[in-house]
Amino acid sequence: MKNYENILVTKNYRDHAHIALIQLNRPKVLNALSTDLMKDLVDALFALEDDKEVRVIILTGNERAFAAGADIGQMAEATPIDQINDNRFRTWKQLPLITKPIIAAVNGFALGGGCELAMSCDFIVAGDKAQFGQPEIKIGTIPGAGGTQRLTRAIGKSKAMLAVLTGDMMDAYQAERDGLVAKVVPAETLIQETFEIAKTISNRAPVAVRLAKEAVNMAFESSLKDGMEYERRNFYLTFASKDQKEGMKAFIEKREPKYEGF
Numbered sequence: 001m002k003n004y005e006n007i008l009v010t011k012n013y014r015d016h017a018h019i020a021l022i023q024l025n026r027p028k029v030l031n032a033l034s035t036d037l038m039k040d041l042v043d044a045l046f047a048l049e050d051d052k053e054v055r056v057i058i059l060t061g062n063e064r065a066f067a068a069g070a071d072i073g074q075m076a077e078a079t080p081i082d083q084i085n086d087n088r089f090r091t092w093k094q095l096p097l098i099t100k101p102i103i104a105a106v107n108g109f110a111l112g113g114g115c116e117l118a119m120s121c122d123f124i125v126a127g128d129k130a131q132f133g134q135p136e137i138k139i140g141t142i143p144g145a146g147g148t149q150r151l152t153r154a155i156g157k158s159k160a161m162l163a164v165l166t167g168d169m170m171d172a173y174q175a176e177r178d179g180l181v182a183k184v185v186p187a188e189t190l191i192q193e194t195f196e197i198a199k200t201i202s203n204r205a206p207v208a209v210r211l212a213k214e215a216v217n218m219a220f221e222s223s224l225k226d227g228m229e230y231e232r233r234n235f236y237l238t239f240a241s242k243d244q245k246e247g248m249k250a251f252i253e254k255r256e257p258k259y260e261g262f
């Protein structure tokens, strides 16, 4: 794995061959998401996507911040044409192409683009001191990487509207109650607990995990009828995998399954 300027990547995290950890690493600016950071992140994600050993990716920041948003310094004087030419959304658009589960482990601030990045992951585990929000309105702009769309789908129109129009933050428990966060854990054990969840997922049949992820995501892209049809087809497809045979055989034989990923 190559070295990056703005992120740290650990493969074989805690000696677990199937788990990789990416840490956003611009602590002086609370991990503000510069264009270069996003390029590093997407490059690393695709390298892990191509790595046959890796099954689950954890994305995290540090105790103070997951990420406090897009880099305001980089944007403050930008014109719309600068924004277009910078083409920063090219990186964001590539995030949904990762087929492996990405878990956001959030301590501290997840604001603006930081909240949007966390929401671009498959689910969020939050430390109990985490703070989420879309504060763009406070600096005269609006969310640009999914804050009005993903947050609305996650917590509903009324609560999303409140968050986006006031720019106020919500704490981890509020975020969990509203459905933005899957689980809140003590801040000190965030990585350990996320690692345990990642281990569980990495022990499941990888093809089924991929098809399940695709099917859940389809719920956001389709009508219920089309989504149900998509799910059913992915369900049929699992029966083409050896791992499905192994999983059901192991259940009948009352032993742990051994999945190989095909």
Ligand code: CO8
Binding pocket: 028, 029, 030, 032, 033, 068, 069, 070, 071, 072, 073, 088, 109, 111, 112, 113, 114, 135, 136, 139, 142, 143, 144, 145
């Ligand atoms: N960009 C650049 N620098 C930042 C950012 C940021 N988003 N957030 C914090 N910093 C810097 C501060 O300037 C400060 O630097 P310095 O020490 O040199 O003065 C350092 O990080 C520490 O920050 P604070 O001193 O402000 O720390 P506090 O604990 O007092 O406050 C806050 C923490 C509340 C998080 C505060 O820093 C803050 O409000 N930050 C800005 C949050 C924000 O408005 N985010 C939204 C940005 S816009 C956005 O995300 C649009 C997304 C569009 C799509 C994405 C396209 C790429």
